[in-house]
Amino acid sequence: MIRHIVLFKFKPGVSWDDPRAREAERVAAKVGGEVPELHEWKFGRNISGRAVAYDYAVIGLVDDEAALERYMVHPFHQEAIRLWREISDWNIADLEE
Template identity: 30%
Template sequence: MMRHLVMFRRLPAVAVDLELEQHLVARMQRLPEQIDFIRGWTVAANELDRPICWDYLLDSSFDDAAAVERYLPHPAHQALVKDLKQYFEWVAVDYTC
């Protein structure tokens, strides 16, 4: 099993737009409906206001590294990434569990 973790935070130069943010997060939450080889998927908002914290976490799992490699260029994922880039920056970690 391969875990794919991504942390998101609002871009510093972008004004907070809660309606847009909620829309983007909802789209993230629905992505497994479009990609049937995602095995696990959780999108969570940060709950503590600390400078070190990022705003959201995506915790996902796939059968293996090859499945992650299929996921990254998937059209549904790429369409979401295009819109996320306007509002968020992110970092990712992929590891075998």
């Protein structure tokens, strides 16, 4: 199993008041129901106010690297990427479980 973790940090000038951020959040919340490779899908706004904190996170669980690749190219996931790319930078980690 592979745990896929993504942390999003808004670009300068973007906040949760921005409609683009709310739309990216709305779509990200639906990824787990749209991408069949995902066994688990967790998501949410970061509640930490620390300077090093990111703004949003998603965490998914897939079977293996092949499933991770199918997830990555899934059209719904690609739409979520498009929305987040416009407003944020991100970091990922893929952990074997």
